[in-house]
Amino acid sequence: MIPTKFEYAKPSSLDEAFALLAEHGPDAKLLAGGHSLIPMMKLRLAEPEMLIDLAGIPGLTGITVRDGRVSIGAMTKHATLAASEELRQHAPVLFEAANALGDPQVRNRGTIGGALANGDPGCDYAAVMLALDATFTVAGKGGTREEAASSFMVGMFETTLSPEEVLVGVSFAAAPASAYVKYAHPASGYPLVGAAVVLSMNGDAISEARVGVTGVGDHAFRAGSVEKALAGVRPSDRTALEGACAGSAAGVDVRSEPAAGAGYRSAMCDVYVSRAVLAATRG
Ligand SMILES: Cc1cc2nc3c(=O)[nH]c(=O)nc-3n(C[C@H](O)[C@H](O)[C@H](O)COP(=O)(O)OP(=O)(O)OC[C@H]3O[C@@H](n4cnc5c(N)ncnc54)[C@H](O)[C@@H]3O)c2cc1C
Numbered sequence: 001m002i003p004t005k006f007e008y009a010k011p012s013s014l015d016e017a018f019a020l021l022a023e024h025g026p027d028a029k030l031l032a033g034g035h036s037l038i039p040m041m042k043l044r045l046a047e048p049e050m051l052i053d054l055a056g057i058p059g060l061t062g063i064t065v066r067d068g069r070v071s072i073g074a075m076t077k078h079a080t081l082a083a084s085e086e087l088r089q090h091a092p093v094l095f096e097a098a099n100a101l102g103d104p105q106v107r108n109r110g111t112i113g114g115a116l117a118n119g120d121p122g123c124d125y126a127a128v129m130l131a132l133d134a135t136f137t138v139a140g141k142g143g144t145r146e147e148a149a150s151s152f153m154v155g156m157f158e159t160t161l162s163p164e165e166v167l168v169g170v171s172f173a174a175a176p177a178s179a180y181v182k183y184a185h186p187a188s189g190y191p192l193v194g195a196a197v198v199l200s201m202n203g204d205a206i207s208e209a210r211v212g213v214t215g216v217g218d219h220a221f222r223a224g225s226v227e228k229a230l231a232g233v234r235p236s237d238r239t240a241l242e243g244a245c246a247g248s249a250a251g252v253d254v255r256s257e258p259a260a261g262a263g264y265r266s267a268m269c270d271v272y273v274s275r276a277v278l279a280a281t282r283g
Helices: 014-027 037-042 078-082 085-090 092-100 104-109 112-118 124-131 224-230 238-245 262-282
Strands: 007-009 028-031 050-053 063-066 069-073 135-140 143-148 153-155 166-173 178-184 191-202 205-214
Touching: 014 028, 014 050, 014 166, 063 085, 069 085, 078 092, 078 104, 078 112, 085 092, 092 124, 092 178, 092 191, 112 124, 112 166, 124 178, 124 191, 124 205, 178 262, 191 262, 205 224, 205 262, 224 238, 238 262
Parallel strands: 007 050, 028 050
Antiparallel strands: 063 069, 069 166, 135 143, 135 166, 178 191, 191 205
């Protein structure tokens, strides 16, 4: 399929990008890695008249670890995250998600900012950002605002980003006891269930857990009841662990499709959450 005709601009600053967004209004779309947007354009599900490429704007890429906090520019590619020794050490949950995402071609073009801004219900990073309790930095013509991952994702392909805003980066506290495990769709590779877990331990018992889940509902969610139930659990006690992880998708309108009906997906959600907890304790 061939997209409809469009213009292309490559601004060299955020201000230039904001001016282009203001000039073209709803006819403009930001372009990052193009690995969600271009397929949508080819299918004519998106028909922007102006593409504003973020690749020429300095300062939007890279991973920084300072004072126990990790910051990542929105235009940082999946492949960079997947190869980062710093992430492997300070946030294995994100390192593992980047390695589990797509294929080498997707990882070499797609960006973390594009993936999060797109709001796909199967975005691997969405669960990870929730478990990391990440903060998103969003820039607009009027200045910069910060938003918690928990309020950023609001529905299927829906975030709180306005069309005039640019997601410039994400940041979070280092989380060495963390893990991401994914039950991938056999054809697309997107998660049927993706579970991200960040733990604090008191000896061999969990003192605090944050659990993010993607692929299951219309957007990623925190499994709050599981988080509460995990407090005090020794992961080596399989019965207690599985008991705490039961009902992880309770209250969620679980998606159903030929590869995974709602009942099966809910059951797999419990299994993958408990596997992620175990993986995080081994870190
Ligand atoms: C074959 C294939 C397999 C894939 N498998 C997976 C998978 O297993 N798991 C997974 O999570 N993803 C998967 N993806 C999606 C992949 O992660 C994409 O890279 C990602 O969804 C979009 O990132 P991008 O940089 O390509 O953004 P684009 O496609 O360029 O943009 C996506 C959307 O976000 C907007 N946007 C982009 N950047 C910004 C920004 N900084 N600020 C504001 N808005 C912005 C664009 O306007 C557009 O609407 C797959 C994609 C393909 C093609």
